[in-house]
Amino acid sequence: MRAVLALALLAATAAAPVPPSQVEVWLTLPDKSALLARQAPLPLKRGTAGTITVDPAKRYQRMVGFGAAITDASAYLIQRRLNSQHRTALLRELFGSEGLGFAFTRLTVGASDFSRSHYSYDDMPKGQTDPGLSRFSIAPAREDVLPTARAARTINPELAVMISPWSAPGWMKSTDSLVKGTLLETAYAPFARYLGKTVQAFAAEIGPIDYLSIQNEPDFEPEDYPGMRLSAAQRARIIGDHVGPEFARMGLKTKILDWDHNWDKPEHPLGTLADPAANRYVAGVAWHCYGGDVSAQSKVRDAFPDKEVFFTECSGGNWSGPWADSWSWTLRTLVMGAPRNWARGVLLWNLALDEKYGPHLGGCGDCRGVVTIDSRTGAITRNPEYYALGQASRFVRPGAWRIGATNEPGGIETIAYANPDGSRVLIAFNAAAAARDLTVSAEGHRFAYRLAPQGAATFRWQRPR
Known part of the structure; x- marks a missing residue:
């Protein structure tokens, strides 16, 4: 029964197509208060300033x-x-x-x-x-x-x-x-x-x-x-x-x-x-x-x-x-x-x-x-x-490409991908001892998030048009 209930929970929060101008957030914290837990979506706004830059033009290997x-x-x-x-x-x-x-x-x-x-x-x-x-x-x-x-x-x-x-x-x-x-x-x-x-x-x-x-x-x-x-x-x-x-x-x-x-x-x-x-x-x-x-x-x-x-x-x-x-x-x-x-x-x-x-x-x-x-x-x-x-x-x-993603000096480690369906994925880990505010810039758009210490978040959004 536990496997069935867990699957139902995952299915209820499974990633559907990302709405335009929104960034999905999935969080895990070291105290287990959040385990791949979906958070409130973030607004994806126009802008180029950011402490972390995601660059789909830089392609590495295909996954x-x-x-x-x-x-x-x-x-x-x-x-x-x-x-x-x-x-x-x-x-x-x-x-x-x-x-x-x-x-x-x-x-x-x-x-x-x-x-x-x-x-x-x-x-x-x-x-x-x-x-x-x-x-x-x-x-x-x-x-x-x-x-x-x-x-x-x-x-x-x-x-x-x-x-x-x-x-x-x-x-x-x-x-x-x-x-x-x-x-x-x-x-x-x-x-x-x-x-x-x-x-x-x-x-x-x-x-x-x-x-x-x-x-x-x-x-x-x-x-x-x-x-x-x-x-x-x-x-x-x-x-x-x-x-x-x-x-x-x-x-x-x-x-x-x-x-x-x-x-x-x-x-x-x-x-x-x-x-x-x-x-x-x-x-x-x-x-x-x-x-x-x-x-x-x-x-x-x-x-x-x-x-x-x-x-x-x-x-x-x-x-x-x-x-x-x-x-x-x-x-x-x-x-x-x-x-x-x-x-x-x-x-x-x-x-x-x-x-x-x-x-x-x-x-x-x-x-x-x-x-x-x-x-x-x-x-x-x-x-x-x-x-x-x-x-x-x-x-x-x-088929996703690993793409360019900068780390944030002081503790934020990242990796990013471009999926075949056009969605972008950024995984961020906060290696610092305190919460960090990060601003992500990608393709002329940006979003911001405060990441708890030793926590990890996966962000997913659609390619801006």
Whole structure:
């Protein structure tokens, strides 16, 4: 019932076309007295003076969208711990235009740590191999993940889908196991076919697969869940000599992303992209938040400006401090910071986890989902990450351009977009310790607002005529 009531509340205040000469305001405050709460509209008046300038003539990247990963754990909870009415209500709340409007998601190829068992799509007994992939099957994904993704895409047909493997099948690896190890050279070609068959099989179930990274976190070998180490040189050869040509042979339009790991080692994607064969097939670079600084995205993009940028994983959890700190960090660093450093899409990790931070098998024991689904009652808790993502995802639509927006000296951080429907969106965060008066100037018009300390507001208005 709580999911249904929440959806009704969102729908009642959902953003309709903006009336002329008005600016919509949606506010979140650190004390939770306002959570994506619609405020009284502001007048949009003629004028050019402002402390913040929004400039649609300055265009940067075109957005794919915001969202979170439909992991095995998330899909299991949505499919098995909610009845059909509450399942539909929650998915509409997360992916629907009357809710948060998530337009980007990530699926795992085989198991991650947030799976109830460890598996690939072509497991073999120890010592046996299957180079012809005669045992290939995506049956595990058909249980919960693909039905959830299909339902999400039905709600939002613009939903972009990325997929990532945590490990190749064990028989392809130096450990003959899903855990630890690297890919055997003799398995480069079978691994490319494995990925191609996965793209084809997933597409037959849910529609086009837009992006694929060939390995999640390739500079890390987890001790207790699937993982696989691949150097930049290995990835360059696997992509340039095998995955790229195999996808071309199969006629696949799925774009290949490199890295899919932390900000602290930009030399990895720089190394892969420096290889001419790999560069030909790599469409972009994916990033995670668990080390380094978001500015690494711009460093690599500056070196290879023809490559797309995506932010594809970060998780909140018990370690991330009080609600206000978790919310503001996610908003400032990921929702605002990643696009300011060229990200076309921003993904958090688990869409949903339960009250025990699972289900999971190995790996993170205190990660938090965007929402928490109580495994006993089905009650939904909306976490700080929900409100941080929503400050952008509800208003920035697929195809929007990130446009110019100045910050206000002394504490106001901003990012702005021009939507395909002509609406303008400005997200502002007040990093100062006191309320700040800001005046926004855009295209010969202006509006004013007083923003509470550590608060965030999203402003939306129609292009002046």
